[in-house]
Amino acid sequence: MDRDRPIGVFDSGIGGLTVAHALMAALPHERILYFGDTARLPYGTKSSATVAGYAAQITEFLLRRDVKMLVVACNTMAAVALPAIVAMSPVPVVDVLDAGARAAVASRSGRVGVLATLTTVNSGAYERAIHEYRPDFTVVSQACPLFAPLVEEGWLDHPVTELTAQEYLKPVVAEDVDTLVLGCTHYPLLKPLLARLVGPDMTLVDSAHTTAMRVLELLTSWNLCRTAPCHVQEHEYFVTDLPQRFRAVGALCLGRPLPDVHLVHW
Numbered sequence: 001m002d003r004d005r006p007i008g009v010f011d012s013g014i015g016g017l018t019v020a021h022a023l024m025a026a027l028p029h030e031r032i033l034y035f036g037d038t039a040r041l042p043y044g045t046k047s048s049a050t051v052a053g054y055a056a057q058i059t060e061f062l063l064r065r066d067v068k069m070l071v072v073a074c075n076t077m078a079a080v081a082l083p084a085i086v087a088m089s090p091v092p093v094v095d096v097l098d099a100g101a102r103a104a105v106a107s108r109s110g111r112v113g114v115l116a117t118l119t120t121v122n123s124g125a126y127e128r129a130i131h132e133y134r135p136d137f138t139v140v141s142q143a144c145p146l147f148a149p150l151v152e153e154g155w156l157d158h159p160v161t162e163l164t165a166q167e168y169l170k171p172v173v174a175e176d177v178d179t180l181v182l183g184c185t186h187y188p189l190l191k192p193l194l195a196r197l198v199g200p201d202m203t204l205v206d207s208a209h210t211t212a213m214r215v216l217e218l219l220t221s222w223n224l225c226r227t228a229p230c231h232v233q234e235h236e237y238f239v240t241d242l243p244q245r246f247r248a249v250g251a252l253c254l255g256r257p258l259p260d261v262h263l264v265h266w
C-alpha cells in the first residue's frame, strides 16, 4: 500500500478536529483528509439508524479518496455504526470510543462518569466498552445534548455554556466519580471550563491523544508511516455546509488558520 495516502478523519462537525489536532502533533508527516457533516449535525440527538446511514455515506466518500486508514473521530458514530464502518472498509479503522474506554480504566476509585451525546448514552456503548476492560467498574452516564451546538457556536467559555455545564455535571459529580470521560469529540474544547467547574481532583479523559497513539502504533506495525514531511497546507477539509463558518471556528480548535474548506454536495 502507498504510504503517502492520507488518513481519513471524520465527525459530524468541528469536534473531530480535536482528534485531527492530536494526530497532527503525534504524526507530523501524515496528511489528513477531514470530513465534517456540518449540514446534518448534531448527530447526537438523532436515531441510531439515521446516524449509521450518515456514517456509511461518509465512509464511502473517504474510501473513494483513497485513504489508507479511517479514524472515526465521533463517539456517536462509533457507538452506533462501528461494525458497519469496519465491514465496509478495506483499510484499518480506529475509533475514539475504545480509546476513551481504555483511558478511563485508569480510574483509582472504579467510579467513572461519562459525558456524551444522547445517542451515545442511549446506546450503552461506553458502559460496554469500559466493562470489557473492567467489569467491576461503576459507570455513570450523562447526556449533554446542548454541548455540541454550543461548541459549534464557538461559545467555549461563555456564561450560557457554564450554566449548562453546571446542570449536566451536578448529577454525575454527586455520584462520587473520580474520572470524567469527555465522550464526545466536541467536549475537549470545553475542557478548561469543565476543569474549572469540577476542580483539580477529577481526571478528565480526552480520547484524542490516546486515539493518535493507537494510529501511530498501527501505522508503525504495518510499515505504513509516511516519511515525506507534510506541510499544514496539505491537509484537506471537507464539509457539507457553511465552509466559512467551519473555517472560523475550526481555527479556534487547531490554534491556526485553516486553508480553504471544500463544500461537498451529496
Ligand code: DGL
Pocket (backbone or CB within 6 Å): 011, 012, 013, 015, 016, 041, 042, 043, 044, 045, 073, 074, 075, 076, 077, 117, 120, 148, 183, 184, 185, 186
Ligand atoms: N462529536 C460527536 C461525538 O463525538 C457528535 C456531536 C453531535 O453531532 O452531536 O459524539
